[in-house]
Amino acid sequence: MTYEQLLEMLRDMHPDIDFDTAEGLIDRKVLTSFDVVSIAAELSETYGVELGAVDIVPENFNSARALFALIERIENE
Amino acid sequence: MTFLSGGFLLLVGALLIIYCVLPKRFRYLALLGGSVVFYALAGRAYLPFLGITVLTVYGAALLLGRSLERQKAYVSEHKKELTREAVAAYKKKEGKKRTALFLLCLLLNLGLLAALKYTAFLLDAFRAPWEVHWVLPLGISFYTFQSLGYLMDVKRGKYPPERHFLKYALFASFFPQMIQGPISRYDMLSKTLYEGADLDIDRIGRGLVRILWGACKKLLVADRLAPALGLLFGAQAADYRGGWVFLGMVLYALRLYADFTGGIDMALGVGELFGVTLPENFDRPYLSKNIEEYWTRWHMTMGGWFRDYVFYPLNVSKTFLKWTKGLRTKFGDSFLSRLPLYTATLVTWLATGVWHGAGWNFALWGLTNGVVIIASLTLKPLYDRFHSRFPGLKERKGYGAFEVLRTFLLMCLIRLWDCYAGPGGVWGAFSSLFTTFNGGAVLSGLSALGLSAGDWLVLLVMAALMLLVSLKKGEGSFRTKYLADPWKLWFAAAALLILVLLLGAYGPGYTASDFIYGQF
Numbered sequence: 001m002t003y004e005q006l007l008e009m010l011r012d013m014h015p016d017i018d019f020d021t022a023e024g025l026i027d028r029k030v031l032t033s034f035d036v037v038s039i040a041a042e043l044s045e046t047y048g049v050e051l052g053a054v055d056i057v058p059e060n061f062n063s064a065r066a067l068f069a070l071i072e073r074i075e076n077e
Numbered sequence: 078m079t080f081l082s083g084g085f086l087l088l089v090g091a092l093l094i095i096y097c098v099l100p101k102r103f104r105y106l107a108l109l110g111g112s113v114v115f116y117a118l119a120g121r122a123y124l125p126f127l128g129i130t131v132l133t134v135y136g137a138a139l140l141l142g143r144s145l146e147r148q149k150a151y152v153s154e155h156k157k158e159l160t161r162e163a164v165a166a167y168k169k170k171e172g173k174k175r176t177a178l179f180l181l182c183l184l185l186n187l188g189l190l191a192a193l194k195y196t197a198f199l200l201d202a203f204r205a206p207w208e209v210h211w212v213l214p215l216g217i218s219f220y221t222f223q224s225l226g227y228l229m230d231v232k233r234g235k236y237p238p239e240r241h242f243l244k245y246a247l248f249a250s251f252f253p254q255m256i257q258g259p260i261s262r263y264d265m266l267s268k269t270l271y272e273g274a275d276l277d278i279d280r281i282g283r284g285l286v287r288i289l290w291g292a293c294k295k296l297l298v299a300d301r302l303a304p305a306l307g308l309l310f311g312a313q314a315a316d317y318r319g320g321w322v323f324l325g326m327v328l329y330a331l332r333l334y335a336d337f338t339g340g341i342d343m344a345l346g347v348g349e350l351f352g353v354t355l356p357e358n359f360d361r362p363y364l365s366k367n368i369e370e371y372w373t374r375w376h377m378t379m380g381g382w383f384r385d386y387v388f389y390p391l392n393v394s395k396t397f398l399k400w401t402k403g404l405r406t407k408f409g410d411s412f413l414s415r416l417p418l419y420t421a422t423l424v425t426w427l428a429t430g431v432w433h434g435a436g437w438n439f440a441l442w443g444l445t446n447g448v449v450i451i452a453s454l455t456l457k458p459l460y461d462r463f464h465s466r467f468p469g470l471k472e473r474k475g476y477g478a479f480e481v482l483r484t485f486l487l488m489c490l491i492r493l494w495d496c497y498a499g500p501g502g503v504w505g506a507f508s509s510l511f512t513t514f515n516g517g518a519v520l521s522g523l524s525a526l527g528l529s530a531g532d533w534l535v536l537l538v539m540a541a542l543m544l545l546v547s548l549k550k551g552e553g554s555f556r557t558k559y560l561a562d563p564w565k566l567w568f569a570a571a572a573l574l575i576l577v578l579l580l581g582a583y584g585p586g587y588t589a590s591d592f593i594y595g596q597f
Contacts, residue, residue, distance in 0.1 A: 045398070
């Protein structure tokens with residue numbers, strides 16, 4: 001999965017947010033817990049990236065870059 | 078023993094002196110000793126139950142941590158000779174052993190909690206020919222969940238287990254959080270719990286202000302309202318319908334807020350006296366604009382627990398992901414393909430309701446929250462369409478106030494499950510809001526509640542003060558922003574103490590009522 005694909009996926013969910021620059025998505029409550037599980041489901045279904053419960057922490061979802069770093073880590077495992 | 082009993086105040090005072098006298102590295106022992114004394118004074122019969130949880134979770138976490146370390150060492154030692162598949166198979170085998178151990182400890186502790194909390198209710202519900210009167214240890218729901226959260230974090234490898242038994246025992250039993258939480262996380266609490274803070278008069282002043290502010294909320298508001306609400310929701314509840322239900326809903330919202338946030342203020346303030354930072358449990362919940370937001374601001378440590386240890390794991394489990402995938406293939410992006418998400422929401426909320434207590438009302442309260450959240454999620458496209466037709470509406474202050482009021486009233490309605498006995502009582506009260514409101518009768522009959530003009534004045538001033546503090550504090554702490562100067566801090570402490578002493582509502586024997594959340 002590429003960073004651009006991730007951005008596109010996130011934009012489909014929230015067209016009003018500029019995910020390339022937005023920070024603190026969880027801390028500022030921009031993304032809700034429902035958004036987080038929707039992202040996890042989408043990643044698993046479309047890209048075969050399976051997040052574990054341990055991966056679902058604010059630091060991994062606070063920005064698109066942090067999420068992409070997590071995805072890369074999982075893909076390289 | 079509650080925060081406002083003489084025994085508790087004496088214990089905290091004595092402990093503070095011992096804490097300051099002891100060398101830094103032994104100060105955590107004073108806190109542990111104080112916690113044991115507190116718990117023994119609350120009820121000696123409670124101690125064995127707390128002991129079982131402390132011992133089993135400590136032991137299981139150690140074994141889980143060792144297993145993870147062993148696995149890491151083995152994989153790194155045999156990196157070159159093992160294939161990727163062999164490593165995965167080894168990890169799976171070891172993971173299964175850890176899961177078995179984890180489940181054993183989880184079932185033992187949840188079983189203990191369930192047996193003590195729900196047996197009497199279940200026997201009664203199923204009309205069993207016998208009854209039981211078992212003790213319900215103080216704070217069992219709080220310390221069990223805090224301990225199990227720690228165990229899950231260790232199992233996930235989030236942090237290594239605490240090897241020092243006494244330090245772990247302190248984490249599980251730290252006395253300020255035993256009455257009604259908050260439910261702390263080990264990685265956060267351990268940062269300050271074992272540190273042995275220096276004597277800092279300003280920090281003690283800040284702690285005192287928070288304790289006294291909590292006491293004001295509890296004694297000036299919550300306890301003042303308790304008799305009136307007992308009348309509205311008690312045995313004569315059927316006589317108070319329509320407008321009385323509405324008034325009761327609003328007053329109960331005020332009482333619950335004052336009681337629970339007041340208790341948490343006192344817990345956090347006591348922690349602060351010893352330099353221990355307990356997690357915040359509220360973030361101005363009555364200013365939320367929707368129910369989902371409300372639940373990220375009210376009882377945050379409990380909500381966070383269920384989110385991280387029930388809701389997320391359920392949703393990202395293989396079974397749920399497979400189920401979602403199957404439904405999406407069949408039904409596309411429709412309501413039906415969200416069934417797994419909705420199921421996880423309902424399971425989480427049912428568990429949250431049952432956590433609060435033994436009774437159908439608690440389960441139904443939880444499910445109502447889940448259903449309303451699902452409804453708001455399902456209707457979101459409609460809201461979005463509405464707002465796309467009226468751009469800029471969301472940013473208007475008036476619309477924001479409407480959203481806050483709407484959410485406040487919605488939560489008041491859901492709380493009817495707290496107030497009335499059984500679904501019949503709740504339905505009767507709810508329907509009367511639309512059939513026999515009669516607001517005039519309520520206004521002319523207000524004196525029946527037993528509150529004097531002075532009581533109403535105190536309630537109004539305190540409600541306004543709580544709102545003002547919420548609005549002024551914003552994201553930070555009111556004390557840091559407005560009471561940074563020591564003289565302001567100590568003046569505030571003195572003023573709050575005078576308020577508590579002069580205007581507090583004291584019951585028979587001049588003791589405060591129990592905290593509502595203390596029963597959970």
